[in-house]
Amino acid sequence: MAAVTLTLNNELISAREGQTLLEVIRDHGVDLPTLCHLDGLSERGACRLCMVEVEGTSRLLAACVTPVQEGMNIRTDSDRLLRYRKMLVELLLAERSHVCSVCTMNGKCELQALAVRLGIDHVRYEALHPALPVDASHGRFVLDHNRCILCGRCLRACDEVEGAHTLDVMGRGVRSRIIVDFNQPWGSSFTCTGCGKCVQVCPTGAMVARENIAGRVEKRPDFLLRILDGRQKRVWRW
Amino acid sequence: MNRVELQAMAETERNRQKAFQCRFLCCVGTPCLSAGGGVVQEALKQAIAVQGLDATVEVVGAGCMGPCSRGPLVRVLPAGGEEAIYEHMTPEKAGALVEAFAGPGCSSFPEESRISSDSPFFGKQVKIVLSGSGRVDPDRLESCVAEGAYTALAHALREMTPEEVCQEVVRSGLRGRGGAGYPTGVKWNLMRKAQGERKIVVANGDEGDPGAYMDRTLMESDPHRVLEGMALAAYAVGADQGYVYVRGEYPLAAQRIQRAIQAAERQGLLGNRILESRFNFRVDVRMGAGAFVCGEETALMASIMGRRGQPVPRPPYPAQRGLWGLPTLINNVETFGNIAPIIQHGGEWYAGYGTEKSRGTKVFALAGKVSWTGLIEVPLGITLREIVFDIGGGIPGGRSFKAAQTGGPSGGCIPAAHLDTPMDYESLQELGSIMGSGGLIVMDDRSCMPDVAKFFMEFCMDESCGKCAPCRGGTVQMVRLLQRITDGGAAPEDLEQLKELCLLLKETSLCGLGQTAPNPVLSTLRHFREEYDAHIREGRCPAGVCDLSGNSME
Amino acid sequence: MDSLDSASPQSPRTSDFRDNADARFKVIDRVIKRHQFQQDALIEVLTAAQESFGYLREDVLAYVARRLQLPPSWVYGVATFYHFFSLQPQGHHQCIVCLGTACYVARSAEILAALEKRFGMKAGQTTSDGELSLTTTRCLGSCGLAPVLVLDGEILGRQSAESAVTRVEALLHETESPSSQAVSRSTESEEKP
Numbered sequence: 001m002a003a004v005t006l007t008l009n010n011e012l013i014s015a016r017e018g019q020t021l022l023e024v025i026r027d028h029g030v031d032l033p034t035l036c037h038l039d040g041l042s043e044r045g046a047c048r049l050c051m052v053e054v055e056g057t058s059r060l061l062a063a064c065v066t067p068v069q070e071g072m073n074i075r076t077d078s079d080r081l082l083r084y085r086k087m088l089v090e091l092l093l094a095e096r097s098h099v100c101s102v103c104t105m106n107g108k109c110e111l112q113a114l115a116v117r118l119g120i121d122h123v124r125y126e127a128l129h130p131a132l133p134v135d136a137s138h139g140r141f142v143l144d145h146n147r148c149i150l151c152g153r154c155l156r157a158c159d160e161v162e163g164a165h166t167l168d169v170m171g172r173g174v175r176s177r178i179i180v181d182f183n184q185p186w187g188s189s190f191t192c193t194g195c196g197k198c199v200q201v202c203p204t205g206a207m208v209a210r211e212n213i214a215g216r217v218e219k220r221p222d223f224l225l226r227i228l229d230g231r232q233k234r235v236w237r238w
Numbered sequence: 239m240n241r242v243e244l245q246a247m248a249e250t251e252r253n254r255q256k257a258f259q260c261r262f263l264c265c266v267g268t269p270c271l272s273a274g275g276g277v278v279q280e281a282l283k284q285a286i287a288v289q290g291l292d293a294t295v296e297v298v299g300a301g302c303m304g305p306c307s308r309g310p311l312v313r314v315l316p317a318g319g320e321e322a323i324y325e326h327m328t329p330e331k332a333g334a335l336v337e338a339f340a341g342p343g344c345s346s347f348p349e350e351s352r353i354s355s356d357s358p359f360f361g362k363q364v365k366i367v368l369s370g371s372g373r374v375d376p377d378r379l380e381s382c383v384a385e386g387a388y389t390a391l392a393h394a395l396r397e398m399t400p401e402e403v404c405q406e407v408v409r410s411g412l413r414g415r416g417g418a419g420y421p422t423g424v425k426w427n428l429m430r431k432a433q434g435e436r437k438i439v440v441a442n443g444d445e446g447d448p449g450a451y452m453d454r455t456l457m458e459s460d461p462h463r464v465l466e467g468m469a470l471a472a473y474a475v476g477a478d479q480g481y482v483y484v485r486g487e488y489p490l491a492a493q494r495i496q497r498a499i500q501a502a503e504r505q506g507l508l509g510n511r512i513l514e515s516r517f518n519f520r521v522d523v524r525m526g527a528g529a530f531v532c533g534e535e536t537a538l539m540a541s542i543m544g545r546r547g548q549p550v551p552r553p554p555y556p557a558q559r560g561l562w563g564l565p566t567l568i569n570n571v572e573t574f575g576n577i578a579p580i581i582q583h584g585g586e587w588y589a590g591y592g593t594e595k596s597r598g599t600k601v602f603a604l605a606g607k608v609s610w611t612g613l614i615e616v617p618l619g620i621t622l623r624e625i626v627f628d629i630g631g632g633i634p635g636g637r638s639f640k641a642a643q644t645g646g647p648s649g650g651c652i653p654a655a656h657l658d659t660p661m662d663y664e665s666l667q668e669l670g671s672i673m674g675s676g677g678l679i680v681m682d683d684r685s686c687m688p689d690v691a692k693f694f695m696e697f698c699m700d701e702s703c704g705k706c707a708p709c710r711g712g713t714v715q716m717v718r719l720l721q722r723i724t725d726g727g728a729a730p731e732d733l734e735q736l737k738e739l740c741l742l743l744k745e746t747s748l749c750g751l752g753q754t755a756p757n758p759v760l761s762t763l764r765h766f767r768e769e770y771d772a773h774i775r776e777g778r779c780p781a782g783v784c785d786l787s788g789n790s791m792e
Numbered sequence: 793m794d795s796l797d798s799a800s801p802q803s804p805r806t807s808d809f810r811d812n813a814d815a816r817f818k819v820i821d822r823v824i825k826r827h828q829f830q831q832d833a834l835i836e837v838l839t840a841a842q843e844s845f846g847y848l849r850e851d852v853l854a855y856v857a858r859r860l861q862l863p864p865s866w867v868y869g870v871a872t873f874y875h876f877f878s879l880q881p882q883g884h885h886q887c888i889v890c891l892g893t894a895c896y897v898a899r900s901a902e903i904l905a906a907l908e909k910r911f912g913m914k915a916g917q918t919t920s921d922g923e924l925s926l927t928t929t930r931c932l933g934s935c936g937l938a939p940v941l942v943l944d945g946e947i948l949g950r951q952s953a954e955s956a957v958t959r960v961e962a963l964l965h966e967t968e969s970p971s972s973q974a975v976s977r978s979t980e981s982e983e984k985p
Contacts, residue, residue: 045551046706048746060745065551087742091711124735125715150704155865168865169546169704170872172529174714176704181864182850183872191863269934272947307936448892451933486876487932527835528875530930544834546873605894605935612936643893679893679935693896697930703873 006072021063022050025076032076033085033114035092035203036151037064040224041160044152049085049114052076060084086118094125095174096132097146098204105205108217111149112204128174135180137187140210141199143178148206150176153221154198161224166192178206197224239506240514241392244383247505251384256317259294260339263313265372266299267458268451268490269612270309274328278310281329285336295336298381301459303372305359306612313372314339314347323353358628359610364591366599367575368615371459376494379501382462388507390581391466394473395515398581403474404430407577409585411597415452416442416533416570417645417674418750419596419663425567429475429557432565437477439468439519440561442538443484443491443571446530447646448697450677452601453571455613457484457491460575461498465521467574469508470581472519475567480521482571483538486528496523530647530701534749535568537703548703549749570675572601592618596662600673606643606680609634616661623657626680637682641765645674647694647701648754650761651687670761672754686783687766688773692720694758698751709752712743716759726786728774737763816844817855824859831860834870838877847878883918883925885963888942889956892931900939904928906953907960923964 002017008028015024020043025032035047043064050063055073060081075081092098092111100106132145155167155178166189170179180186199207201221208217230236239247255261264270264279282297303311308325312332315321316339324335331351338348353359365371375381394403408423429437441464445453457464468480484492499521502508510518524542531537532547539561541547560566576598580588589597596618602625605611609631616625622642626632633639641651650671652659659665663673681690699713719736722728740756747753763770772778777786823840827833837860841852848871857867871877889895889904907926908914918925934940937949941956943963951959 043551044705045748048706048708048748051746062551062748067553084742084746087738088707088746091715092707094715095711125711126718128714149707150710152705165863165866168863168869170865170869171704172546172873173699173702173704174710176710179865179868182853182868183865191865268932268947269936272934272937272940272949305936306934309936445933446930448896448931449894449935450931451935454933486874487929525836525839526874527839527877529873541835542832544832544836544870546870548873603933603935605938606897611894646893677893679897681897685897690897693893700930 004068004070006068006070006074008074009076015068017068019068021052021061021066021068021072021074024068025052025063025074030076032063033117034064035110035114035149036153038153038156038201038221038224040228041153041156041201044156047088047149047151049088051081051084053078053081082118086120089115089118089120090123090125092149093120093123094127096148097127097129103147103205104208104212105147105217108219109205110203132177135186136210137185138189138192138194138210139187140194141186141196142208142210143180143186144206144208145177146206147204148178149204150178151203153201153203154178154207157197157201157224161227162193162195162197164191164193164195167198200224241396244388244392244507244513247380248383248386248389251380255296255384258296259317260296261315262295262297262335262339263300263315263372264297265301265303265309265311265313266376267302267306267455268488269306270302270311271490273309275310277329278312278327278332281332282312282336285333289336291336295339298375299377300373301371301376302368302455302613304363304612304614305353305610307610308353308612311353311372320355322347322355324351325353326351359612359614359631362620362624362629363615364599364617365615366579366588366591367456367463367572367601368459368613369579370463371455374460374462376459376461377497379462379498379505379507382460386582387462387578388466388502388513390578391469391473391507392513394470394581395513395517400430400474400476403470403581406581406585407474410576410580410588411585411592411595412573412576412580412588413596413663414570415572415576415600415675417648417672419673422569422573425557425569426471426474429565429567432475432557434565436479436564437472437475438561438564438566439472439475439477439480440538440542440566440568441468441480441482441571441574442533442535442568443482443488444526444530444533444538445485445488445571445675446533446701447648447675447677449603449605449643449679450646450675451603452613452676454485454488454491455603456571456575456601457482457488457495461495462502463578464495464571464574465498465502465508467577468521469512469519470577471567471569471574473517475565477567478518478520480519481524481542481561482521483524483526483532483542486526492523492525499523529703530697531703531749531751534751537749538568539566546703548705549751551748572676593660593662595664600661600676602661602676602678604630604678604680606678607633607637607682607685608680618662619660621658621660622652625661625678626657630680633680633682635682637684639680640683640685641681641687641690643671643679643681643690643758644677645672645754645757646677647697648672648750648757649674649677650757651681651690651765652761653765655765670757670764672757684781684783686724686779686781687762687769688720688723689779689781689783691759691762692717692724695720695755698755702751702755706746706748706752708743708746709748709755712739712747712752713755715739716743716756720759723770723773724779724784724786726773726777726784730774733763733770733774819844820852820856821859824856829860831862834860834862834867835874838867838871842877847881850879853879880918881922884923885960886925886927886942886944887960887963888927888929889915890930890932890934890938890940890942891928892935892938892940894935895931895939898938900951902953903939903941903951903956906957910957911960924960 045065051060053075135143158167159165310327404426412422413419529547532541537547537549556566
């Protein structure tokens with residue numbers, strides 16, 4: 001594949017044609033935050049955290065869905081971008097009830113880690129605190145809507161990797177919610193294979209395994225790539 | 239049917255019409271029908287039957303005539319004489335009209351309820367898209383053909399290459415009438431060159447902006463005009479399948495388009511081997527189910543494919559990979575309404591109207607606090623003042639003009655100081671508004687601008703699809719802030735936070751809905767900042783709309 | 793939903809709609825056939841289903857999903873995305889208040905507030921006796937007649953809070969007294985102020 005050269009934060013770098021900006025940026029060790037992106041899943045372009053500045057266009061571009069082009073001049077760390085990232089995470093924190101101290105994922109949560117990294121010590125927006133249920137009907141997993149950020153990783157893993165499409169989103173706007181089958185208790189699902197991929201890829205405490213509730217949480221979102229390589233390329237990296 | 243037969247059909251229908259001593263055209267658009275137009279039409283028919291005049295007088299349904307608030311409207315066309323439009327028709331008035339016109343010397347126009355033909359409402363209008371509206375019977379193909387429907391298509395199929403059709407549209411300078419104003423010809427050329435097994439043309443009739451009903455009117459009044467434009471586009475870009483996506487709230491428009499498709503297919507004007515050429519083009523209707531975001535092209539495609547109407551990131555653009563992965567051309571219904579006249583009269587003729595960068599005419603739905611509300615078509619570049627005060631007849635009740643809202647939830651409010659702004663894409667954008675699809679709502683001094691901003695932000699919050707974080711969470715927070723302002727509980731910092739959120743949504747949202755959602759807030763902040771300050775600092779609503787006592791329930 | 797809650801993780805009520813001789817399912821079948829069983833026709837099929845059943849019952853959603861071979865959550869997600877679909881039974885009478893810009897400027901919010909107060913309900917709800925559903929819409933394109941109200945499909949222009957309440961009361965009263973039901977609803981409401 002042809003090589004292209006571009007500038008990333010004032011540094012001249014090279015990349016392969018067909019890569020996304022996010023791939024290129026991460027290849028070069030720049031840690032651009034994302035929540036909805038996950039290696040192995042299709043891009044959703046929903047969290048908007050990976051927005052970057054590209055010279056020549058006044059619009060910000062989402063790195064996860066922008067193909068790399070020869071001669072691009074990219075900035076990932078301007079004041080404007082940092083400000084927006086902070087605001088986006090604050091909006092997510094205000095949207096549901098994220099109380100870290102009582103969350104199983106405390107210390108392992110991607111949202112929490114990101115908030116810390118961005119220096120968010122308080123949320124400037126009105127907390128919406130919607131009264132959402134916790135679905136503990138499944139024998140092995142728990143779904144807590146209060147900690148969900150609607151990144152859509154779980155439903156993509158369920159659809160694209162497991163092939164079950166047990167999960168989807170109902171409603172729209174701020175009332176959107178992850179559902180199981182006909183919006184029914186997870187335990188009563190007749191399409192769920194119980195594979196647990198959704199739990200493994202969930203960045204927050206919205207989906208956890210029951211055995212984790214009291215103890216330590218070990219999620220392995222990177223296992224998706226291993227499965228996919230095994231299926232498609234017949235190679236197993238571990 | 240071939241070209242000669244098409245001409246023959248037109249000739250026959252024209253002769254049939256000429257044979258009548260007098261023709262009554264009753265508006266059968268939604269506004270006139272809801273004002274009682276159906277009853278009026280029946281009364282006219284009955285009066286004619288009673289007097290035994292069926293052979294010499296005809297009563298037909300026709301599309302929109304313009305001044306919708308004065309409906310039901312009836313246009314009278316006496317043989318060889320001048321025509322007249324009558325407003326606020328009732329069954330009683332209908333009887334009187336028949337008496338006056340149907341007699342032997344039918345040239346005396348009763349003055350009661352007659353809209354003067356030199357009324358300024360009509361004076362400054364130029365009807366290109368709407369040339370057939372209010373004149374043709376939308377449910378009769380013959381009537382549309384008599385006014386020239388499918389002539390441009392017949393001409394193009396015989397005399398022009400697809401490339402030439404694209405070039406003619408480029409020359410016309412036509413820009414997308416859905417709001418963004420992308421040059422139509424450029425889009426077509428890109429699409430023509432796109433590689434694909436098959437290609438698809440979509441007419442976007444998901445007219446969700448509140449206060450805008452141009453597309454519905456065109457589909458209801460002159461459906462063949464839209465279909466002919468789509469067929470010309472399909473020929474120009476090499477497509478063989480079309481969809482008309484009709485907003486769910488518009489059942490009548492969908493029905494008329496559906497009937498028009500069937501009639502055109504029966505006559506070989508759509509379907510296989512159109513006009514006995516080698517060009518095939520099938521059109522299907524798809525109904526929306528109530529989601530504003532489906533006006534966005536990627537959401538619209540998701541909806542046509544039966545999915546949740548959520549936008550997906552571009553690229554790939556629809557012209558590269560659209561419906562079912564095929565190259566897809568999406569234009570607004572009104573854009574397609576311009577095509578047949580452009581092909582018929584030439585791009586240069588069309589470019590003769592409007593301004594240098596905004597050519598041609600635009601249909602606006604004029605509503606709100608003006609004396610004459612309704613549907614108007616004006617050359618681009620006309621000033622807002624001319625629209626509001628000449629065509630619209632000014633503000634009723636001795637009130638004063640405060641602002642005109644264009645572009646719906648994606649647009650902004652233009653204050654009195656800018657009444658002399660020419661209505662074109664660039665000027666409106668400079669003022670912080672947009673052309674939008676063409677809704678133009680006039681507000682008088684009794685409208686509160688922060689309240690209007692809140693209204694639009696609530697709209698965007700309700701209509702946000704919920705996919706991307708800034709739009710989903712940001713619209714809610716902005717509604718809360720605006721609510722606090724209009725409740726009298728806001729602090730000056732709230733305004734800063736509001737502005738910051740405006741920028742966030744504008745720059746980081748996934749689709750046009752979120753990106754433009756801040757516009758009503760930004761434009762009112764820019765032009766009516768003192769009203770925000772009055773609410774926040776003085777606890778006072780200058781327009782007297784908001785209850786700032788803090789007793790408000792929500 | 794209740795039956796599903798208690799169900800073991802098995803396919804729900806497979807026999808239910810097999811045995812269901814309800815002719816309304818045949819209407820759905822016809823639409824599905826017309827669209828050659830294409831999954832892309834989901835919205836058209838749901839529209840037809842809602843027209844025949846009045847709302848989208850869960851067994852109806854399940855039926856549609858199985859016939860189109862779509863997963864349940866997909867169908868449920870689409871049905872809850874669009875405003876036109878209702879998963880709850882609708883009232884005997886429908887009252888829609890337009891909250892489009894022109895109507896809003898003409899104070900249609902006051903009409904809505906008056907109706908909500910008078911009938912003790914919020915927009916989007918149906919009265920407990922199942923008589924009246926109150927909903928809002930964002931522009932019907934009848935802006936020349938603002939503010940606009942739609943009662944059982946009939947568009948009423950230039951309304952006020954008082955006139956709206958009176959019209960809805962009249963409509964409800966009509967069904968209360970069976971003797972007046974014989975009178976065609978549309979003509980009667982024409983004459984009411």
